[in-house]
Amino acid sequence: MTKREDQTILLTGVTGQVGFELARSLQGLGKVVALDRDRLDLGDLKQVRRVVREVKPGLIVNPAAHTAVDKAETDVEAALRLNAEAPGVLAEEAKRLGAALVHYSTDYVFDGTKSGAYVETDAVNPQNVYGKSKLAGEQAIAASGCAHLIFRTSWVYGTRGKNFLLTMLRLGADRDELSVVADQFGAPTWANTIAALSANVLAQAPVVREGDWWQRHSGIYHLTASGVTSWHGFAEAIFEFSDLAKKPLVKPIQASAYPTPAARPGNSRMSNEKLADTFGVRAPDWREALGLSMAAR
Template sequence: MAKREEQTILLTGVNGQVGFELARSLQGLGKVVALDRNSLDLANLDQVRRVVREVKPGIIVNPAAHTAVDKAESDIEAAMRLNAEAPGVLAEEAKRLGTALVHYSTDYVFDGTKNGFYVEGDPVNPQNVYGKSKLAGEQAIAASGCAYLIFRTSWVYGTRGKNFLLTMLRLGADRDELSVVADQFGAPTWSNTIAALSSNVLAQAPVMSDGDWWQQHSGIYHLTASGATSWHGFAAAIFEFSDLAEKPSVTPIPASAYPTPAARPGNSRMSNDRLAATFGVRAPDWRDALRLCMERR
């Protein structure tokens, strides 16, 4: 059996929020080949196949995605290419190589009408193009027959890229008052948390020559911060932990007062119980993770 340090990990989207953190947290689990869009453009399916066959990875980790939720409503082809077709190709290549695929999905595969926390077996019913494209990606991976882990996460933020945290800090520096949606609920999840828990899980996996572990563990797992809040609660906590000299007031509003091209689920809360029971890892409370993220800015 090959030694772990000889295993190659192919990481996509290294400049993205989650990819940036994964490039650091995956160190020690093998040789990490971290590629940006210039080296691996998921919109180019032929390039995807070629790169995978050249690298011959032991594990493919794919955080890259089309994440512009509202833009996806008018750019359906691009969203489906990156979020559905490309993961399907990665899965096909993983199956051909006898390797495993780790992929990231979203709370938006649900319609948000459930009372309580969603579990992995709950019916899916995405309400926007982004959610539909991510669900199609999940289905393509499962249909490929490859070994896989799909981690559904939610409300991802970090210190780079475009996200709610950075938007609030930018707006809060210029305005005395902000109006933020208070009737949509979920778990704000730091990109560092996603990367750390992913690496913890992968540290438990043997190299692919031992397929029993992957056969037993392949599937979908929810991976978010613990607890939940509204977008308004998230914004209030951001300013609570920020170092802004003059902090804006945050006014709660209903989602109907802030229409967007893409419909958002009212309830995005997801249970991490299966992740904890299977791999023994537990996510921190969303406020604790946010506080640490703000301290590192």
């Protein structure tokens, strides 16, 4: 039987928020080959196939994506290539190798009109190019027939890169007052939380796909922090945990007062019950995770 330390894990997007954390959390689950864009450009589909065939991983973990939501509205081709076509190629190569694929998707596959938390079986209806491209990626992976786990997450932030947390801290240091949307709701999810729970799930998987574990578990799972807030509530909590000498006043506004090129769902709440019931893992409350992330800065 193949030992866990003999398993090769190909990790994409290692310089991104989630990829950076995964490079650490996946240690101990195999030999991690962590590649940045210079070594694996998902926009080059021929390179993607070549690299996967050279590395011959038993597991591919793909957090890389085109995440510029507003830019995607005019950069449709790039969004589709990175978020739909590249995951499809990774899935095809995983199937050819007999490997498994872990991929990350988004709350933006939903239209945000449901009153409660979305579950995995709810109808999808993305309202922007980014959401449509991510949904196409999910569908391409499922169509490939490869062993896979797709984790849908939401409102991802971290202590590096570009995200709401760092934007608020930067603006808050220079301004006395900020206006933040208060009628969109979701669960701010720390990149470290995503990586830690992913590793916890993967530690339960067999190193080689013996028996029917992957057949029974392949599919879509929602993976977000617990609890719910608005962007306004998230901003207030950020400043509450921050060490800014003078903290700005955070004024609530309606989303209609802050128009963006890409439509955002009003409700991004997603239920984690399937994840908890299947793998026995449950994400921390978003405020608890935020406090830990701020302490780690």
